[in-house]
Amino acid sequence: MQFPISGVEVNPAIPFVVAFIISFFTSMGGVSGAFLLLPFQMTFLGYTNPSVSATNQLFNVVAIPSGVYRYFREGRMVWPLTWIVIIGTLPGVLIGAIVRVAWLPDPQHFKLFAACVLLYIGAKMGRELVGKNYSQSSKAESERRFHEMIRRHQSKADRMEMTLKPVRVDYFNLKRLGYTFYDESFDISFWGLFSLSFVVGIVGGIYGIGGGSIIAPFFVTFFGLPVYTVAGAALMGTFVTSVAGVLFYQTIAPFYPAVTVAPDWALGLLFGLGGMAGMYLGARCQKYVPAAKIKWMLTGIITFTALKYIADFFGY
Incomplete structure (x- = not known):
């Protein structure tokens, strides 16, 4: 099948299946999978012009709602955190889109930026x-109790339908956000979250993955937030910023007639449908996977992708 905007020719089953597999695993960590779809499109499909960023964001728009819905049903959406992610990343994504089209149209330079x-x-x-011994940390103890509770209350009949204890927001203002999840309290600076979201939004806008797509690893590493509560907020932030990103790329396309800027709608929708199915199942299964394993999975995927970009840049 030929996709005229991107110039890609591929069996339509391949984008669907690839997006499904990627989204199933990455959605457990609050990542849409768009950051892995980008190297797939650039390396395997030969789609390297700036519109690949817009197509990637279109994938987010179609795929993410299913994962967010699942986290919402289980009471694991920390809505104040979600709003901070959205208002922080949204302007950053728009700035990043301009940077991508105006200063990083060359795919090789873009790959080096993404790799860094x-x-x-x-x-x-x-x-x-x-550097952290999870068996001796309070977080590990909380996680152990969490999974013991799941195993204790589950039967084969209701294993996938058990309702988890929801997140409780303790306070939220322009200074601090505090919430509790399974007897563990978390206190975070509002402006720290906002500043990080803004910077990550710019990076996400350039990369074409929506600011929230890479915010989850930052929240886990810099603020020590549990991945179980970060995932929903990160995905919701990605959805909103990706909608803005797609519309923005489509709007500025006439101003760059020499470059393909607008998304490939057919290819993006095909990726999105596969991602929708994978993301729902990934969000549904997340609570059965220990947080440390999810973090290792994210670390491995991110590092491998970065090294692949560096190898491509130097011609290896």
Whole structure:
């Protein structure tokens, strides 16, 4: 099948299946999977012009609602955290889109930029995981009780339908956000969250993945928030900023007639449908996977992608 906007020719089953597999695993960590779809499109499909960023964001728009719905049903949406992510990343994504089109249209330079971002995130998460003994930490004890509770109350009949204890927001103002999840309290600076969201929004806008797509690893490493509560907020933030990103790329396309800027709607929708199914199942299964394993999975995926980009840049 030929996709005229991107120039990609591929069996339509391949984008669907690839998006499904990627989204199933990455959605457990609050990541849409768009950051892995980008190298797939650029490397395997040969889709390298700036519109690949817009197509990637279109994938987010279609795929993410199913995962957010699942987290919402289970009471694991920390809405104040979600609003901070949205208002912080939204302006950053728009700035990032301009930077991508105006200063990073060359795919090789773009790959090097993306590699630096991902390698930093992967290294930060890896150092934390190697340097921390989870069996002796209070977080590990909380996680152990959490999974023991699941195993104790589950039967084969209701294993996938059990309702988890929801997140409780204790306070939220322009200074601090505090919430409790399974007897563990978390207190975070409002402006710290906002500033990080804004910077990550710019990076996400350039990369074409929506600001929230890479906010989850930052929240886990910099603020020590549990991945079980970060995932829903990160995905919701990604959805809102991706909607804005797609509309923005489509709007500025006439101003850059020499470059393909608007998304490939057919290809993006096909990716999105696969991602929708994978993301729902990933969000549904997340509570059965220990947080440390999810973090290791994210670290491995992020580092591998970064090293692949660096290898591509130097021609290996």
